[in-house]
Every structure is written in C-alpha cells, then in structure tokens.
Amino acid sequence: MPIKLEQLESALNKNPSAVLITGDEPLLSIEAEDTIRQSMRQRGFTERSVYEVARNFDFNQLFAKADNLSLFAERQLIELRLDKAPDKNQQQSINELISSAEDDTCYVVSCPKLDKRKLSAKWVKAFEERGCVVQIWPVATYQLPKWLGQRAQQMGLSLTPDALSMLADRSEGNLLAAKQDLEKLLLTSGGRTVDVTQVMDAVANNARYNTFELIDAALGGQLDKAARMLELLKQEGVVPVIIVSTVYREARQLMKMSEQVARGKSIADVIKEYRVWSSRSRLINQALSRVPFRVWAGLVTRCSHLDKLSKGQAEGNVWDEILTCLMLMGGKQLWRNIVKVPH
Structure with missing residues (x-):
C-alpha cells in the first residue's frame, strides 16, 4: 500500500532496497528524493548514479552494473527518473532490477502520478516488497496558506495572515515558485513580520x-x-x-x-x-x-x-x-x- 510523504522517514528506518516516488508535484518529489539521499548516505551508500529513463533507454547497462559489483565496491544508490509511466518492457526490466537487488544497492525510481489501476501492477508491488511506494499529493488550495505558514516558520520567517493568503492565491499552487518567493522574502524582511505590501515589493519584477x-x-x-x-x-x-x-x-x-x-x-x-x-x-x-x-x-x-x-x-x-x-x-x-x- 502506498505511503504518504510524511511517512517516508519512518519507512527509511526499515532499510529499504527500493523506493518508488510517484506524483505530479515537483517540489515535494524533489524533497522526497533529498530525504532518501540523506538517509542512504548515513547508511553508507556513498556511490550515486542517476539515469534519465526515456523511451529507448537501455536497461542492460544497469543489469551489467549490478553484475559487475566487486566484493569491495561501495554501497550504491541508483536513481531512475521517468518522465512518464513505464511501458510494458520497462516495467518488466524495473521489476527484474528491484526483485534481484542486493543489500549493497538501493534503487530510487520517480515517475508521474500513477492511478489506482497502475499502482496495483506487478512492478509497483516489487517496490512494496523490497521497500515502499511514496505517493505525492499536491497541496490543496485551501491548505496552501497553512503550508506556506509552516514553511515560513521553518525558515525563521513570519508573515501576516493576509500576506500568506496573498502569496498562496498568487502562487496558483506552484510550490516551487512559492518556495522561491519565501526565500526572497527571507532575504528582504530583515527579521520583521512580512505584510502584503512587502510581498508585493519583493516580487515587483516577477x-x-x-x-x-x-x-x-x-x-x-x-x-x-x-x-x-x-x-x-x-x-x-x-x-x-x-x-x-x-x-x-x-x-x-x-x-x-x-x-x-x-x-x-x-x-x-x-x-x-x-x-x-x-x-x-x-x-x-x-x-x-x-x-x-x-x-x-x-x-x-x-x-x-x-x-x-x-x-x-x-x-x-x-x-x-x-x-x-x-x-x-x-x-x-x-x-x-x-x-x-x-x-
């Protein structure tokens, strides 16, 4: 069963050898990947490889990489990034990789949102058996001011309720843009509570x-x-x-x-x-x-x-x-x- 982003850290404590991240919210997907990398480094996975999986991607190079690991090789994190759901051949290859993963290799695969039917596919189940499937959900419009407020607080930034509402309304659900705006406000606020006028001034050239x-x-x-x-x-x-x-x-x-x-x-x-x-x-x-x-x-x-x-x-x-x-x-x-x- 897929888990929420908030459950990821707990799942990583179980030493997974495979993690699938699925969802259409770029910022949260990126942050999930960062969380996994940090956890894997602490476990000694010091080697990292990243592959962009397009239509004609050759999975043989990954099978060869797995077969050629020597006794003294470093533990490795292998990331596969898919710009769309994998086709049948890709699903089969991913399933074989995950099912045969050794303890010194961890696979992290990210792809766009999978619907309920696709989440029940055999290749997805392989991740649940060897690790976990993280389902990334977008932040709902009504939740966005609260989300921004929590982010701002983590950054040591304070915004008035109107400033948060304005930022939420005008970010149009783009969390990456909203985060960048918060970072800009942090630089210009001088430690003071940010109001609506300061939000407009900070993004005047946007x-x-x-x-x-x-x-x-x-x-x-x-x-x-x-x-x-x-x-x-x-x-x-x-x-x-x-x-x-x-x-x-x-x-x-x-x-x-x-x-x-x-x-x-x-x-x-x-x-x-x-x-x-x-x-x-x-x-x-x-x-x-x-x-x-x-x-x-x-x-x-x-x-x-x-x-x-x-x-x-x-x-x-x-x-x-x-x-x-x-x-x-x-x-x-x-x-x-x-x-x-x-x-």
Missing part, C-alpha cells in the same frame, strides 16, 4: 505578479491603467499565455461567486465562503457589484477561445482580445456581440 496587478486594476475599474499596464507587459516581452491563464482563472472564480450572488446570497457571505483575503475583499466586492453574472459567464467562454489564441491554435489578435476581457472585467459596456456568450 511577470506573474505584475499580471495580478493588471487584473486588480481592471477589477477596480481602473481601465486606462489596465490598458497601459497591458501595453507595458507586451513591450517587456511577457508571453500572452501567462496573462491569459491568470485572466481565465480569475474569470472562472468570479463567475462562480457571481452565480451565488445571483441566487440571493450576500456578497459579503460569498467573499467569506471563497476565503478572499481581507485586503482584496473590497476589490472583489466592487467587481461583483459592478458586473452581472451573464457577463462573467460570457467572459469564461471568451477566455476559452483566448486560451487557444495564446497557444496559436486559433486566429486573431491575442492582445486585443485580452484587452477586451479586461474591459469587461472592469464593467465597461461594450458592443452587444462582445457581451453575448459566443457559440
């Missing part, structure tokens, strides 16, 4: 955050400012897909919130339900009051087309379309066929 400022300008009805910011981002060479993904995400969220308001729920209750951080609640209140549900629904549909434009899968001027969406988010009354949900 295109991802500048895009959020663009969205906030539009939601606040500062449409001239939003248009200028969009032109500046264009001149700076920011790729449209970064902006489009943020606009799309914001439009979907506000459509859901607006639907609740349209059903009779108060804006204050909806903002509370969706855990909008306090320093942004006024902005969201204004946007929900200014723009009706039908426009948010139309925006989400337009953003689907906009996403194709940004990836070159449809024809049109992506920058003009982004500007149109920003105008609609700010409550600008445009011509009828813009507001209408396209077919």
Whole structure:
C-alpha cells in the first residue's frame, strides 16, 4: 500500500532496497528524493548514479552494473527518473532490477502520478516488497496558506495572515515558485513580520505578479491603467499565455461567486465562503457589484477561445482580445456581440 510523504522517514528506518516516488508535484518529489539521499548516505551508500529513463533507454547497462559489483565496491544508490509511466518492457526490466537487488544497492525510481489501476501492477508491488511506494499529493488550495505558514516558520520567517493568503492565491499552487518567493522574502524582511505590501515589493519584477496587478486594476475599474499596464507587459516581452491563464482563472472564480450572488446570497457571505483575503475583499466586492453574472459567464467562454489564441491554435489578435476581457472585467459596456456568450 502506498505511503504518504510524511511517512517516508519512518519507512527509511526499515532499510529499504527500493523506493518508488510517484506524483505530479515537483517540489515535494524533489524533497522526497533529498530525504532518501540523506538517509542512504548515513547508511553508507556513498556511490550515486542517476539515469534519465526515456523511451529507448537501455536497461542492460544497469543489469551489467549490478553484475559487475566487486566484493569491495561501495554501497550504491541508483536513481531512475521517468518522465512518464513505464511501458510494458520497462516495467518488466524495473521489476527484474528491484526483485534481484542486493543489500549493497538501493534503487530510487520517480515517475508521474500513477492511478489506482497502475499502482496495483506487478512492478509497483516489487517496490512494496523490497521497500515502499511514496505517493505525492499536491497541496490543496485551501491548505496552501497553512503550508506556506509552516514553511515560513521553518525558515525563521513570519508573515501576516493576509500576506500568506496573498502569496498562496498568487502562487496558483506552484510550490516551487512559492518556495522561491519565501526565500526572497527571507532575504528582504530583515527579521520583521512580512505584510502584503512587502510581498508585493519583493516580487515587483516577477511577470506573474505584475499580471495580478493588471487584473486588480481592471477589477477596480481602473481601465486606462489596465490598458497601459497591458501595453507595458507586451513591450517587456511577457508571453500572452501567462496573462491569459491568470485572466481565465480569475474569470472562472468570479463567475462562480457571481452565480451565488445571483441566487440571493450576500456578497459579503460569498467573499467569506471563497476565503478572499481581507485586503482584496473590497476589490472583489466592487467587481461583483459592478458586473452581472451573464457577463462573467460570457467572459469564461471568451477566455476559452483566448486560451487557444495564446497557444496559436486559433486566429486573431491575442492582445486585443485580452484587452477586451479586461474591459469587461472592469464593467465597461461594450458592443452587444462582445457581451453575448459566443457559440
């Protein structure tokens, strides 16, 4: 049975000869590998080899390496990194390697998330027999502020609740980016508690955050400012897909919130339900009051087309379309066929 990341250290105390890491969260997978390496070094596994396993990878070199170990060879850690789930031939080779592993060799294999059916495969069971399978789960959106707070505390960094919420919201679940932001804040905080303003100052040159400022300008009805910011981002060479993904995400969220308001729920209750951080609640209140549900629904549909434009899968001027969406988010009354949900 797969174990959670929190159980890994305990599992390593049982001296496994094989560990499989499966999941789609890069930072947590990297940290799991680091934990294994540290444990193995303490056990005397001083030699380490890393192999990137692509489609035509030759497993014979690994079998030969295992056969040629001398009596006085160092204990070795062999890492295999797969960019996708192994095919049948690769599964068979991995199964043979793991099943025949000697005490002086430990195999660590990492691959993307495996579903329930794939986790029951024979090659996966070989890891459970000789060691363990670590299943990496992403941090849920509602758990992200708490996760960031714990990380910050481990680093000796203190953030206000609003600063944590803002960092969580704008990291969009990218833990690697969130960790880098925490490291930057640690360097600039000077030991003081970090607030929202300091978070914005610390990431001022980050295109991802500048895009959020663009969205906030539009939601606040500062449409001239939003248009200028969009032109500046264009001149700076920011790729449209970064902006489009943020606009799309914001439009979907506000459509859901607006639907609740349209059903009779108060804006204050909806903002509370969706855990909008306090320093942004006024902005969201204004946007929900200014723009009706039908426009948010139309925006989400337009953003689907906009996403194709940004990836070159449809024809049109992506920058003009982004500007149109920003105008609609700010409550600008445009011509009828813009507001209408396209077919």
